[in-house]
Amino acid sequence: MSDCHSSPSTSVAGSPNGASSGHKTIALVGPPNAGKTTLFNRLTGLRQKVANYPGVTVEHHAGKLHSRTGATADLIDLPGIYSLEPRSEDERVTHDVLRGEMAGIPRPDAILLILDATNLSRHLVVAAPVLSLGLPTLVILNMADDLRERGGTLETAELSQRLGVPVVLASAAKGEGLEPVFEFLDGTLGVPPPAGSPFPILNNLPSMNDVPACRAWATRVSQGAWKAPLPSVWSRRLDAVFLHPLAGPLIFALVVVIVFQAIFTGATPLMDGVEGLIGNFGKWVATTLPESSWRDLLTEGVIAGVGGVVVFLPQILLLFLFIGILEDSGYLARAALIADRTMARFGLQGKSFIPLLSAYACAVPAIMATRTIENKRDRIATILIAPFMTCSARLPVYTLVIAAFIPERPLLGHLLGTRAAAMIGLYALGFLAALLTARALKSSVLRSDGTPFLLELPSYRWPTVRSLGLRLYDRAMVFLKRAGTIILACAIGLWIMAHLPLNHGKPPEIRDSLAGSIGRTVEPVIAPLGFNWKIGIGLITSLAAREVIVGTLGTIYGIESEEDTKGLTAALQKDLTPGGAVALLVFFAFAMQCMSTVAVVKRETGGWKWPVVQFSYMTGLAYVCAFAANRIVTAWLG
């Protein structure tokens, strides 16, 4: 699951080594699960996610590389590929970049080809088309530690001679054997290369169209130079448990329950701590600065608004810690297997599962990840349902409303409480809406035969602290950046609108302010859902991004309350009926309150048609269901 709103960040800097011919670009290529991203992080130090899951790195990412001679180059991390034939969108990206046909990215000057040493004969199939590009290439055989432990051996010198390019055995996760990689980079960055030419020998390479010939070539090349390791006993044993007819689904359910309970109860002390810090800071500002509009803007607008969202950082990080562990360990691929039957029943193909899973973090990278789906109709169907999956931006809204309206009571002892159960229910609601929408689409406008489910199961691995740490750091940065830009801008804009127009030099009551009158204009439309004008203002500002509503309510209540606030939760309890609270949860489960998602759907589907259809459908569904929820809950509570 990659960054929200990630985009290729090619940082171009002039080479200090002026003698060499300009700026160099080096491409990192390899099949899925070869450890590409881990190596990328090792070499560049740039934070980027690692996923032990086929087809996750879809956008290419770039980072800066420093050779030991001081020269710099751009390293591009390309999508994992099984072949160089542009059959899916991500293969096309890799294909185009390597051939220099990708706009904005120069043709690479050299290639780092990373293959899994424990899976050499199959991974070598990718080597043939990459070598035939004729660029200086270094073959890095990763997972050296794993190979050794399972009794496999490899003759790098022999293999290097057969391929005609240098070959190194390394472990990117452990950081061992990477010295030759730096030597190779020194060589391609202008220093005389180490022994041996890095240019591949082009004769007797098979054509990629002929898969059997490629495999025969790979077998021939690896024969004698590589002794296959024994199958991983641990992977087999763990699969026997995780895919067991009874234990498998039970463990799956248990994992889901534990994750949700932990992000609720585990994050509470940390969130209370952050809340306390922000509260004290607000008080300090209020007592230190002289009384002025500026002070009020700072305390009511910025600190209450942005602070109200920043409080949720620990919870979001905990969610990403769990996603990271499940992904890096290889369990997620097994979960995909368990879920496939359900997916099939709703007309979705297995490949849709990967983007849908990553949509739990954010719909934006999920929609970009649909490029792995070859079938156009299947791809559009997956794009259209992805925003229904509960993204992390909904988490603050859900947590706030649940904490305000649902008393915590144990359901399954300490394992599951009412609040976590409500949260699971909301995640299930989004998933259900996605499945039903998929079925409706697949049986009408987007009918297709579909491509079958094919998934290579990665070996289980211990997630490394380093990889998880980089992931969380990355997440925290994305979150804080949003808090410092979109959410800050909304908070300031809202505070100003809440203080205009001035009445004899004094700000009006918030009800009569510019913001208040906008809220009261939409109030008749949302009153049937149980929302008042304050929620109305929140719904409008949250069109920018869902969590903005939390900041908005923080600002509104911050202005309203005379003395110190009793907190958002208490203020919300006064402002919403239980029916309205449930309606608000349902509304946020379904509505497409996210400009970034609309923009990425437009880009990926190549026009306004699908994003307009999607936005109207999701908002309409949200309205109708929130209306029904308000009616049902209100009637039920009498």
Next chain:
Amino acid sequence: MQISGNSRLAHRATLLDLAPGEEATLAELSLPEEIAHRLMILGFVPGSSVSYTRSAPGGDPRVYRVDGADVALRGETASHIHLERRM
């Protein structure tokens, strides 16, 4: 790609007939070119050996071991992959 057009092959055993742990040699992929190509890249090349590891809970999809890796596919796909002979 439709590899070999021998009609006799249609009656041969498929991947679905393998018992857990059983190994066999692949003969033919009676699937559209697009899918056959993907399968071959993952290791399902006629002539290579394949064994059935286990199924997901509920019997589908199924996990096959081919060329040192575990690959999962649905029974529907497995029923179009024909076997040479049991080993």
